[in-house]
Amino acid sequence: MTELKDPDCAYSTNVADCGCKGNTIVSPESSYFYARGPMGLYGDTEYANFSKAFYEGFDRSDELLNEPDLVSDDGYFGFSSALWKWMVPKAGEPSAHSVMTGFYMPNSSDLQAGHTAGFGTTINIFDQPLCGTGSNTQGANER
Numbered sequence: 001m002t003e004l005k006d007p008d009c010a011y012s013t014n015v016a017d018c019g020c021k022g023n024t025i026v027s028p029e030s031s032y033f034y035a036r037g038p039m040g041l042y043g044d045t046e047y048a049n050f051s052k053a054f055y056e057g058f059d060r061s062d063e064l065l066n067e068p069d070l071v072s073d074d075g076y077f078g079f080s081s082a083l084w085k086w087m088v089p090k091a092g093e094p095s096a097h098s099v100m101t102g103f104y105m106p107n108s109s110d111l112q113a114g115h116t117a118g119f120g121t122t123i124n125i126f127d128q129p130l131c132g133t134g135s136n137t138q139g140a141n142e143r
Contacts, residue, residue: 020044021044025065027066028065033046036071037071037077038078039082040085041071048061048062053084085126099121104117
């Protein structure tokens with residue numbers, strides 16, 4: 001399995017260049033949290049949440065914060081992270097699985113914001129920082 005480094009982070013050891021660490025999670029200075037695994041586990045918060053779920057019941061919930069390369073180096077971790085990312089909803093959002101299987105029914109505010117129960121919603125769930133809130137940019141309108 002390979003890892004996809006963020007182009008800004010690929011050759012840098014400066015945390016500010018990477019944009020992968022927040023201020024709320026304590027992790028080793030040498031750990032970088034760029035996208036790894038089939039579904040691109042990204043950022044220290046996702047690594048921490050997956051690690052907590054993966055090691056539930058064990059006192060190793062910070063394992064992937066200490067060794068984030070396990071997600072790309074070990075297929076079991078990689079594909080487990082993909083299943084976790086597909087099945088587990090984030091706060092205030094449905095899971096991608098719920099959307100694609102029809103269990104998610106958008107309410108009136110979802111519909112007003114342009115969120116429907118379809119493929120585009122799953123992309124927004126996975127890449128919200130990249131996709132924004134669903135409105136078109138000027139560049140997208142000009143295409």
